[in-house]
Amino acid sequence: MTVVTTELLRRFDVPGPRYTSYPTADRFVEAFGEEEYVLALQQRRVGSVGKAMPLSLYVHIPFCQSLCYYCACNKIITRHPERAEVYLRYLSREIDLHTAHCGVGQQVSQLHFGGGTPTFLSDEGLRELMAMLKRSFTLVPGGEYSIEVDPRTVDESRLALLAELGFNRLSFGVQDFDPEVQKAVHRVQPAEQVFSLIESSRRLGFESVNVDLIYGLPRQTPESFERTLGQVSELRPDRIALYAYAHLPERFKAQRRIITAELPMASAKLSMLAQALEVFEGAGYVYVGMDHFALPQDSLAVAKRQGRLHRNFQGYSTQPDCDLIGLGVSAIGRIGATYSQNVKTLDEYYDAINQGRLPIARGLALTKDDLVRRSVIMALMCQGEVLFEPMEAAWLIDFRSYFEPELQQLEEMAGQGLVKLADDGVQVTELGWYFVRGVAMAFDKYLQANRNRARFSRII
Known part of the structure; x- marks a missing residue:
């Protein structure tokens, strides 16, 4: 070790x-807009690369039922499920705008639903969204089809629906099992609930189950985090993503609700990271790189051993480097030697699509x-x-x-x-x-x- x-x-x-990209998203400029993005899509359609290279799709679902104070994602807190129904109608129109330029039926080898909380969508909404995508794209066998899951929004029947729809990978947002830490970040979810869901995921045959953890949260201590690490080792997910909490309240309004005095000192934070490295490697996990661990038989660990690891806006992947179409508010895409990002608010998003425009806010043509x-x-x-x-x-x-x-x-x-x-x-x-x-x-x-x-x- x-x-x-x-x-x-x-x-x-x-x-x-x-x-997850280079140059990074902070280098994107507003001078790159819809016209430049459409040109990249059209070049892909007529070029040999577009015919041979499968696509990756990212769909951003911004809605959450409650606010997690640590969150730095683009999200909308609401208790009104009808807002998602409207959003899905606009997503369908955005998909149509894409296929008008790149063609219907392009092959997709990687699909990821992120947020927000993708499982905020109802069963009917999830079915509708997958049907839209399958009408416009061809999801190839053996691809990576993943979704981020808030354990508080699913039960075994919903997990069964996800399997039925074609998802083969799940990522559960756990962050920490300690009840005091959960209260401090406004995300209370009993450990027993997560254990039960992951057991159900295995019975349902999902190829890979990931658990997200965060160290450096308020009220965390090396002692409390060691207990969480022990529980995660017992849980034994296929993959673990271990992130450092970045406290940037001046940029992310939700983080202003965190009591700064309750954040662990830098020395304690480093101690938690050292603990995690020791515990997970001792439990047999392979350190893939950049906060990611995987069991030796997981495809991510295998890809690292074989030199087939790739990296994109969703992190490490076993899928070959490919173009990415981002759908929904704030979604980031990559087509050829360009990057692009959609507008960040629902009003701007709906307005662009009502005008028949792809909702590109900014991007970059790489030198x-x-x-x-x-x-x-x-x-x-x-x-x-x-x-x-x-x-x-x-x-x-x-x-x-x-x-x-x-x-x-x-x-x-x-x-x-x-x-x-x-x-x-x-x-x-x-x-x-x-x-x-x-x-x-x-x-x-x-x-x-x-x-x-x-x-x-x-x-x-």
């Missing part, structure tokens, strides 16, 4: 991107330098190494001269045992996997000015 010291954790406790750096960062994040010769052949660059300052920056990390620098490439060490965001940051030209770093959560 790799020993990760609290001293090393403290050294890398700095803000940084999660690199060659962006593409080169993206390939390097994703190689580090997914394969843990960058080989110079393939990069030089693909991008017609001399790697050592192109990235001379970046390689000099990595020399300090090499001295810390995080990377190995060789004549033919850069390799992330076993220890370095725990700090791979920090390694990738060396190649991010937008972070060279320190003022940009404050926009991100801390990497530990």
Whole structure:
């Protein structure tokens, strides 16, 4: 087992991107709008890539029945289910606007419902949404079809419906099992409820069940979090996503309800992370990278062993790198060498679609330098190494001269045992996997000015 010291954790406790994309979403500009996005869709339709490469779909369901104080997602708190019915009608129209440009029946190998709370939708609403998607796209066998689940909104019969609709992966938002922590963040859900739901998920045959945890929440202590870690180990989900809570009340209004004095000290937070690494690896989990753990037989762990790991806006994936269509308010997409994001409010979203427009608010057309750096960062994040010769052949660059300052920056990390620098490439060490965001940051030209770093959560 790799020993990760609290001293090393403290050294890398700095803000940084999660690199679900490069450049990151804070670089998107309003100069990229619907016209540029439509052109990218049309180019995909006529190009050979569009015919051969399956799509990924992301659908954002913004509604929640109650507010979780830690939440930084784009959400709408409501007790009125009819609001979702209206939203589904507009989603259907947005899908039609897409297929008018990219064609009906394009193959999809990855689908993810996020939020908000996707399971806010009624059974009828979930059926309606899946029917819309299947009318317009072809969901291929063997794909990853996942949905985020609030345990408070489902029972075994609803899980059975999700299986019937074609979902094969579930992600349960747990965050912490301690009752006091749950009260402090306004998300009370008994551990027994989660245990029962995951047992039902296994009986129903879901291929993979993920549990989300957060450390650094109010009223959490190393002792209380150790109990949660023990319960999660007993629960034994296929995957675990362990996130650091980023307290940014100036940006996220919900977090203003958290009592700052109840947040754990930085030293306690680092202790919780060190505990988690020790407990999960001791329980047999593979550290996939970037907060993700998986059982050895899970497809994510297998993909890492075989060098087939990929990364997109939903995090790590076993699916090959592919274009992504984002549907719904605030959804982010990627088509070819472009990124795009929808408007963030329902009023703007409905208004755009009523005008017959795709609701693009901003985006980015990537430069060659962006593409080169993206390939390097994703190689580090997914394969843990960058080989110079393939990069030089693909991008017609001399790697050592192109990235001379970046390689000099990595020399300090090499001295810390995080990377190995060789004549033919850069390799992330076993220890370095725990700090791979920090390694990738060396190649991010937008972070060279320190003022940009404050926009991100801390990497530990």
